[in-house]
Amino acid sequence: xxxxxxxxxxxxxxxxxxxxxxxxxxxxxxxxxxxxVDRLKSVFKDYCIGSVDxxxxxxxxxxxxxxxRGKVMWYQENGHRLKLQRPDGSEYGKVQMMWKYLKHDxxxxxxxxxxxxxxxxxxxxxxxxxxxxxxxxxxMSYLYPDFIWLATLSLNNFQSYxxxxxxxxxxxxxxxxxxxxxxxWMEKTAAISDLTGLKMCxxxxxxxxxxxxxxxxxxVFEG
Numbered sequence: 001x002x003x004x005x006x007x008x009x010x011x012x013x014x015x016x017x018x019x020x021x022x023x024x025x026x027x028x029x030x031x032x033x034x035x036x037v038d039r040l041k042s043v044f045k046d047y048c049i050g051s052v053d054x055x056x057x058x059x060x061x062x063x064x065x066x067x068x069r070g071k072v073m074w075y076q077e078n079g080h081r082l083k084l085q086r087p088d089g090s091e092y093g094k095v096q097m098m099w100k101y102l103k104h105d106x107x108x109x110x111x112x113x114x115x116x117x118x119x120x121x122x123x124x125x126x127x128x129x130x131x132x133x134x135x136x137x138x139x140m141s142y143l144y145p146d147f148i149w150l151a152t153l154s155l156n157n158f159q160s161y162x163x164x165x166x167x168x169x170x171x172x173x174x175x176x177x178x179x180x181x182x183x184x185w186m187e188k189t190a191a192i193s194d195l196t197g198l199k200m201c202x203x204x205x206x207x208x209x210x211x212x213x214x215x216x217x218x219x220v221f222e223g
Contacts, residue, residue, distance in 0.1 A: 009069075021044040021050060047119075058115055060113045072100075132177065
């Protein structure tokens with residue numbers, strides 16, 4: 001059977017939620033940490049941050065400007081993920097996808113891409129920093145604007161085929177894993193030989209401050 005082509009979200013879908021970038025707990029938290037709100041809003045604009053139901057919308061937009069997915073994530077006022085409890089007592093972060101809010105065919109949604117991927121076209125000369133979470137990408141983008149910050153969205157999404165869009169880009173690419181992903185990402189970095197600019201920045205701070213679970217953004221705020 002012929003597989004039907006994926007249906008991308010539209011720019012109008014993104015614009016509908018864009019004016020509300022500060023109307024979620026994560027945005028409010030970051031605005032208490034970073035005093036230059038105009039600069040923070042500029043970061044949010046770059047990443048097309050929106051809000052719905054007091055949650056932040058992280059759009060996944062590729063280097064061609066195609067909008068793959070929208071991930072809706074809830075945070076607490078302290079900047080940490082809002083956790084829900086399963087019947088067995090284990091916890092998971094509250095997350096939803098934008099097809100729940102828009103008339104969108106879930107079955108024809110494209111595969112995920114990295115958060116911030118569209119920025120490599122907008123800023124052709126900037127080196128690239130790769131982190132795990134979208135929140136970390138926002139924090140690092142505010143603190144270190146000379147880099148483009150991409151988020152892999154999860155520990156296991158740091159894969160060579162997902163980095164194909166950076167092949168032959170001749171950019172310096174630096175990798176900043178969370179504490180619990182250092183060994184895995186170090187191994188992957190060594191294996192990705194076709195991206196000659198790829199360099200590992202092992203998260204040494206985590207060994208001093210952390211419980212082995214900290215992400216880069218936590219270390220920035222707590223360290």
